Amino acid sequence: MSAGARRMLHPLALGVSFLLSAFHTWPLLSQMKGVVLGGREDVYMNMWHLWWMRQAVWVQPQNPFFAPFLHWPLGAELYWHTLAPAKTLWGVVLLPFMSVETAYNAVLFGSFVLTGYTSWLLLRYLLERAGHGPWIAAAAALAGACVFNFSRYHLNHATAHLNLTALEGMPLYLYCFFRWLDEGKRKWLVGLAVSALYVLLCDYYYLVYIALFSLLWVVAERWKRGPLLSVDTWNCLLYTSDAPTNS
Template sequence: MREGSSVGGRATGAMGVAPHALALLALTLLAVVATWPLAANFTTALPSIPAERGQDVWQNAWNFWWTREALLARHANPYRTDALFYPLGASLYLHSLNLPQSLLGLPLLPAIGLVATYNLVTLLMLVATGYCAFLLTRYVSGSAPAALVAAFVVLCSPQRLDELRQSQLPTLSDYGLPLALLLALVTVRRRSWRWALATAAVVLVAGLSSWYHLFHLLILFALLMLWEAAGAYRRSGWAGARAALVPWLWIAGLSALVCAPLLLPATVEAATAA
């Protein structure tokens, strides 16, 4: 009896993993096809149109180098550099440093070089965003096929492919948006501060990828919070609406707390520059 239960449990676990493995495989193949001929020139070319609109490729490649230089060679804050505007240096708090992806490149740079690192991270970001869209859609709809269609649409959307041609790696790295929305929904359903903390951590990662993602999440969270509060009000009046706001207050407070060390100097810099 126990043996049968164990076998049944393993089979159920395998069935649970299979949709995710198939989704990742399909998204990886789709990313290679959508970016072709990038894979054929993986170590010799960067994904960029040869015009002014694609010039950001150089600053995004520089981000990989500078993050490694600052953290491993100089043991310094990567958001401050003297490699620009020497000898005065420059603050990078308002610069799209794309820190999470640059950190991902730390072990890759000495192993495969800058060009291949840039290209590999680009493909990983496409797959990651598609997969996070898959997770969000599956959670909301309960349908793996529908989630896979949504992931394909997100990965191959005209805006995303245009961002790829313009070498906008920071904005292309928006996997944090669907993932943060998913975790926020789980927080609301389970009413757990631990899930709120996980949501805040993803909000931080999204903001570190690009400040635009943080602004987009603020808008999305506000709309979703109002929707949840309105539904609770219709069901239970003001008491229900107030109760529905509690998980969102957890998310807001924890997100502000984890983002403050970077948001505060960025805000000061923006105010000073203005």
């Protein structure tokens, strides 16, 4: 496959993810105004998050992780709250041009599109690394991305939990993680750190999951090279690859 064809796969995968997301969340895309996906529980709280982030970051700059209006006059800390700043910061950009309901629907729909694309990136890389041809890997990765993106877990949480619907950061983290282990380049380490921060700013549950996975994966890989109690083996944990570390 030529370099140009490989580049064209990315907008194609994004386009397919958009169309499939529209199908699986229908009629969300046709009713972006005045209607929200979900029930009467956390949806309204999540819409408030969009409004609050705009207020705290732009309208009346203040600490977005402390809301003086909640439990007034004491206020309430939001550090461990499901604020999902990586998603609700979109309120700063979107709310001047649309209602909070439309902004919420747009952010929610965008999570499906991005999750489909990032999971496709991860799966295509793993399949090509396993020796499959580029076309087969791209097609099979698309099928796998659909299984992940439109799983019951994802669709169920989309009805109430914006923070848990934001799955797109985890495949991106794993993509950078495996590229870093395989190539040892700094750009993948930077991508790994940025995607981990993004995951944290969506939901810290997911950061715990990917941290545990990363630790177990690295330990398992080093186990293949010698006993875990060997000093030399544990020294290897400081390095991820024999490849040079420059980008």
